[in-house]
Amino acid sequence: MSGMKNQVNRVVSLNRLPVRQLRLLKQIGRLADEQGMSVYLVGGVVRDLLLKRENWDLDLTIEGDGIAFARLVADRYKAGLAVFDRFATARLVFPDGLKVDIATTRRESYAQPADLPTVQPASIEEDLSRRDFTINAIAVQLNQRQFGRLLDPYAGQRDLRARTIRVLHAGSFQDDPTRIFRAIRFEQRFGFHLERTTLRLLAQAASTNLIQQLSGPRLQNEILLLLAERDPARAISRLAQLKLFRFLPRSLSYTKNVKRTVTAVPKALAWWARRFPDSAIDRPIVYLMALSSEASQAVVATMIRRLALSREQAKKVSTGRRRVDRALKRLTDRKIARPSQAYRLLEDFSNEALVLLLAKQVSMQQGVRLSLLRRRLVAYMKNRTTKTALTGRDLQAMGLQPGPQYKTILGKLLDARIDGVVTTEADERALAHRLLKKSVLVIRER
Numbered sequence: 001m002s003g004m005k006n007q008v009n010r011v012v013s014l015n016r017l018p019v020r021q022l023r024l025l026k027q028i029g030r031l032a033d034e035q036g037m038s039v040y041l042v043g044g045v046v047r048d049l050l051l052k053r054e055n056w057d058l059d060l061t062i063e064g065d066g067i068a069f070a071r072l073v074a075d076r077y078k079a080g081l082a083v084f085d086r087f088a089t090a091r092l093v094f095p096d097g098l099k100v101d102i103a104t105t106r107r108e109s110y111a112q113p114a115d116l117p118t119v120q121p122a123s124i125e126e127d128l129s130r131r132d133f134t135i136n137a138i139a140v141q142l143n144q145r146q147f148g149r150l151l152d153p154y155a156g157q158r159d160l161r162a163r164t165i166r167v168l169h170a171g172s173f174q175d176d177p178t179r180i181f182r183a184i185r186f187e188q189r190f191g192f193h194l195e196r197t198t199l200r201l202l203a204q205a206a207s208t209n210l211i212q213q214l215s216g217p218r219l220q221n222e223i224l225l226l227l228a229e230r231d232p233a234r235a236i237s238r239l240a241q242l243k244l245f246r247f248l249p250r251s252l253s254y255t256k257n258v259k260r261t262v263t264a265v266p267k268a269l270a271w272w273a274r275r276f277p278d279s280a281i282d283r284p285i286v287y288l289m290a291l292s293s294e295a296s297q298a299v300v301a302t303m304i305r306r307l308a309l310s311r312e313q314a315k316k317v318s319t320g321r322r323r324v325d326r327a328l329k330r331l332t333d334r335k336i337a338r339p340s341q342a343y344r345l346l347e348d349f350s351n352e353a354l355v356l357l358l359a360k361q362v363s364m365q366q367g368v369r370l371s372l373l374r375r376r377l378v379a380y381m382k383n384r385t386t387k388t389a390l391t392g393r394d395l396q397a398m399g400l401q402p403g404p405q406y407k408t409i410l411g412k413l414l415d416a417r418i419d420g421v422v423t424t425e426a427d428e429r430a431l432a433h434r435l436l437k438k439s440v441l442v443i444r445e446r
């Protein structure tokens with residue numbers, strides 16, 4: 001901890017924080033003074049303050065009993081409180097929605113690599129020493145007289161200036177293999193580089209079965225966080241380069257085509273957001289779909305299981321290469337003339353699958369077909385809310401016997417609406433009558 005002496009007196013201005021956050025931190029500092037405790041701001045928010053990036057996730061740590069202190073703050077400010085005893089952490093939610101996490105400075109031990117750690121109270125320096133990277137191991141004291149004092153025992157500021165990601169010790173990735181993905185996330189987000197030894201340790205860790213030992217939900221969390229970054233394409237290439245798709249028993253192959261699709265996703269997303277601003281997209285899932293867009297159903301199924309995806313996510317991800325390619329081929333074919341045909345091709349597609357279609361077409365760089373596809377998507381999105389005037393009840397009143405005919409006839413009525421063949425209820429009734437007669441004939445002929 002030799003570096004600490006030179007760093008000890010540096011003070012950082014917290015004025016970049018919004019007034020509300022700043023005021024709260026000052027109040028918390030004074031409250032800690034009353035209790036004779038030391039309180040620090042730690043983690044990503046400190047790093048981002050020094051980088052002048054916006055991040056208002058307040059992570060505090062207390063030398064002393066963090067949970068008891070959190071209770072005190074909750075009482076004083078009428079904040080909601082959730083306590084996680086096992087990790088000696090608490091989350092406060094203030095009446096105006098502001099959230100603050102409070103932990104106890106601690107030492108962690110890992111019973112097994114890749115497990116969640118057990119924790120024991122320790123000093124702030126020890127607390128910083130168990131963290132992932134030097135740039136995330138800087139603390140700012142909040143007690144009134146030391147307000148803004150920087151604690152940087154591992155020269156995180158030097159690494160911030162040198163744009164370097166560096167682990168604090170050789171066992172860091174073993175302790176917590178999620179750090180393999182975190183390293184890449186920060187490297188790509190900030191345009192930093194991995195320090196040499198860190199890169200070697202990461203590659204070493206990645207070549208063992210450490211990642212296999214991570215639980216599904218923890219791995220999912222890391223992968224989806226990585227894919228939620230602003231432009232994950234480079235991070236994905238980096239994962240491929242470092243052979244990190246080994247998180248699947250049968251690894252995804254990052255082929256040229258897949259890479260092209262992944263690279264086209266931002267453009268597809270941007271177009272989608274402009275056209276359909278109210279239609280939400282699960283962006284990380286689109287990337288996961290792009291990433292597995294050439295994989296077999298079996299590999300996709302393995303991926304879904306390994307990442308413990310939710311039922312909804314799994315459904316989206318398993319849209320299937322064949323269906324996507326078929327829809328794409330037909331939708332970029334001028335011969336498909338009727339809007340209802342496009343509607344039927346797309347009706348079971350999630351929004352994410354539609355964005356994937358677009359990305360695939362963008363990656364093919366065929367402008368004319370791309371505009372055709374876009375026009376059809378716009379039409380489809382409009383038609384998606386089209387409804388028939390008649391319902392099953394009306395067909396029943398017309399004398400139709402129960403059976404599969406209901407679905408067929410209502411489907412035809414909807415197609416006719418979408419294609420503009422019928423526009424009024426009367427039109428629809430007339431068409432329904434014709435279809436009914438036909439269906440009766442068909443039944444009689446049998």
Ligand code: CTP
Pocket residue numbers: 042043044045055057059130131132133136137176178179182
């Ligand atoms: N941390 C760690 N090892 C991990 C996860 C977190 O040491 N595997 C520590 C780091 O000090 C990190 C802090 O916990 O800065 C908070 O973690 P988290 O909120 O996940 O990360 P941030 O650094 O805030 O990253 P982001 O900006 O992506 O939220």
